[in-house]
Amino acid sequence: AQSVAQPEDQVNVAEGNPLTVKCTYSVSGNPYLFWYVQYPNRGLQFLLKYITGDNLVKGSYGFEAEFNKSQTSFHLKKPSALVSDSALYFCAVSAGNMLTFGGGTRLMVKP
Amino acid sequence: DVKVTQSSRYLVKRTGEKVFLECVQDMDHENMFWYRQDPGLGLRLIYFSYDVKMKEKGDIPEGYSVSREKKERFSLILESASTNQTSMYLCASSLLGLAGNEQFFGPGTRLTVL
Numbered sequence: 001a002q003s004v005a006q007p008e009d010q011v012n013v014a015e016g017n018p019l020t021v022k023c024t025y026s027v028s029g030n031p032y033l034f035w036y037v038q039y040p041n042r043g044l045q046f047l048l049k050y051i052t053g054d055n056l057v058k059g060s061y062g063f064e065a066e067f068n069k070s071q072t073s074f075h076l077k078k079p080s081a082l083v084s085d086s087a088l089y090f091c092a093v094s095a096g097n098m099l100t101f102g103g104g105t106r107l108m109v110k111p
Numbered sequence: 112d113v114k115v116t117q118s119s120r121y122l123v124k125r126t127g128e129k130v131f132l133e134c135v136q137d138m139d140h141e142n143m144f145w146y147r148q149d150p151g152l153g154l155r156l157i158y159f160s161y162d163v164k165m166k167e168k169g170d171i172p173e174g175y176s177v178s179r180e181k182k183e184r185f186s187l188i189l190e191s192a193s194t195n196q197t198s199m200y201l202c203a204s205s206l207l208g209l210a211g212n213e214q215f216f217g218p219g220t221r222l223t224v225l
Binding site for chain 2: 004006009032034036041042043044045046051090094098099100101102103104
């Protein structure tokens with residue numbers, strides 16, 4: 001069975017600073033990895049995914065994620081945080097047509 | 112754009128009531144999913160369906176059932192609501208096939224059971 005861990009419940013960063021939201025996974029076979037974002041009182045929005053190929057994946061709103069097979073990690077990054085990036089972020093791994101989600105990390109960007 | 116809609120944003124029910132949550136998607140997706148979201152637990156899959164009248168149990172199916180009579184519509188049913196089913200419920204859809212297909216989510220229904 002696959003699993004996802006997001007070790008930080010909350011990440012605090014100042015506006016303009018780089019941000020990292022961590023994710024590690026466990027899956028048998030090739031991993032298909034996703035990041036989603038949830039703004040207050042909204043559903044989840046897809047940010048980016050890794051299927052194969054380049055380990056650095058670029059997504060929406062200037063986010064990117066780095067796939068590291070040896071460390072079984074898929075950390076979400078952004079070079080310069082915005083206050084509007086404050087939200088709940090979920091990492092997920094796919095097996096077949098189903099997703100398994102991590103517990104979520106709340107990102108707080110302060111002006 | 113894919114659009115997934117859910118019948119209610121907020122719902123308040125009493126213990127023992129039968130509750131219906133409905134979800135509709137407009138992109139002809141084969142797969143549809145029901146999750147519940149609780150703080151610190153992320154999203155947990157209740158049921159999913161890959162075709163009309165087909166359903167598969169997810170991680171936490173107890174106390175829930177589902178119905179898919181039409182491709183675009185997937186209903187979640189709480190036969191006898193209990194207070195521990197107070198949660199945010201999210202519906203999603205995706206294309207059948209590759210494991211790399213992303214899911215598209217509705218806005219969620221926040222259910223409170225008193």
